[in-house]
Amino acid sequence: IKANFSVVQDEFEHFNGLITVISDVTEQEKVEQERREFVSNVSHELRTPLTTMRSYLEALTEGAWKDESIAPQFLEVTQNETERMIRLVNDLLQLSKMDHKEKAMYKERVNIVPFFHHIIDRFEMNKLETIGIDRKIPRESIFIWLDKDKITQVVDNIISNAIKYSPEGGNITFQVIKEKQRVRISISDQGLGIEREKLDKIFDRFYRVDKARSRELGGTGLGLAISKEIIDAHHGHIWASSKEGQGTTIFFTLPLTTRKRGGEK
Numbered sequence: 001i002k003a004n005f006s007v008v009q010d011e012f013e014h015f016n017g018l019i020t021v022i023s024d025v026t027e028q029e030k031v032e033q034e035r036r037e038f039v040s041n042v043s044h045e046l047r048t049p050l051t052t053m054r055s056y057l058e059a060l061t062e063g064a065w066k067d068e069s070i071a072p073q074f075l076e077v078t079q080n081e082t083e084r085m086i087r088l089v090n091d092l093l094q095l096s097k098m099d100h101k102e103k104a105m106y107k108e109r110v111n112i113v114p115f116f117h118h119i120i121d122r123f124e125m126n127k128l129e130t131i132g133i134d135r136k137i138p139r140e141s142i143f144i145w146l147d148k149d150k151i152t153q154v155v156d157n158i159i160s161n162a163i164k165y166s167p168e169g170g171n172i173t174f175q176v177i178k179e180k181q182r183v184r185i186s187i188s189d190q191g192l193g194i195e196r197e198k199l200d201k202i203f204d205r206f207y208r209v210d211k212a213r214s215r216e217l218g219g220t221g222l223g224l225a226i227s228k229e230i231i232d233a234h235h236g237h238i239w240a241s242s243k244e245g246q247g248t249t250i251f252f253t254l255p256l257t258t259r260k261r262g263g264e265k
């Protein structure tokens with residue numbers, strides 16, 4: 001809290017009173033501090049792939065390009081780093097759009113039962129050989145107002161994490177529970193888990209429990225921060241629970257469509 005005192009005098013410089021302005025600057029300072037931290041994080045995240053690329057390109061220029069056994073490998077590294085930067089910049093752009101309230105959600109009334117099955121099918125087709133996804137999804141139709149692309153992105157991100165941070169052969173459970181006014185979705189894995197003190201932080205921008213590991217697995221540290229923004233924009237909640245060494249569960253909720261929207265019959 002900051003207090004400004006001003007002495008009020010009349011034209012003969014007689015003391016007339018005192019004006020006190022007390023303003024709460026702590027919130028303002030916190031925002032400023034967060035902004036500075038964010039800029040510093042972004043710079044750091046971009047510098048890492050750039051410096052890696054520079055040294056590999058230098059080596060190539062200095063003659064490695066002639067060596068058929070190394071050159072393709074070096075080029076692959078620079079390509080991977082470029083991909084990482086593109087992913088990072090795309091994630092940043094998305095966050096920035098959401099910060100500017102350009103939320104651009106295209107919500108429609110969706111039966112989430114076939115919708116979620118479809119997302120999981122896609123995963124099983126593409127990526128999984130050793131990891132199975134158990135589905136605990138009700139048979140009845142459940143309708144929710146949601147942006148299909150955005151919620152797909154959230155589920156993709158959580159399932160990808162479950163796979164990334166799980167041992168081979170670990171099981172993943174995707175559960176949907178219909179509650180009174182909302183549905184609760186949970187995705188559980190049998191991976192390495194997250195310490196209790198770190199559970200809330202994983203939704204912060206750039207927070208990663210193990211930076212090196214996340215980077216190796218292609219992570220940007222922004223996936224869950226974006227997921228949180230998307231779930232907020234759907235008036236839901238997102239949180240995590242975990243037992244170290246035993247696995248992690250990410251939960252999110254979405255409000256049920258109760259009332260018909262204005263203009264709809």
Ligand code: ADP
Pocket residue numbers: 157161162165189191192193194202203207208209210214215218219220221222223224225248
């Ligand atoms: P990243 O791109 O690093 O995966 P996220 O925002 O998706 O970024 O996740 C942030 C961090 O949360 C990860 O780096 C990881 O440390 C942790 N995390 C997320 N999901 C899991 C999980 N299922 N098991 C263990 N740790 C996880």
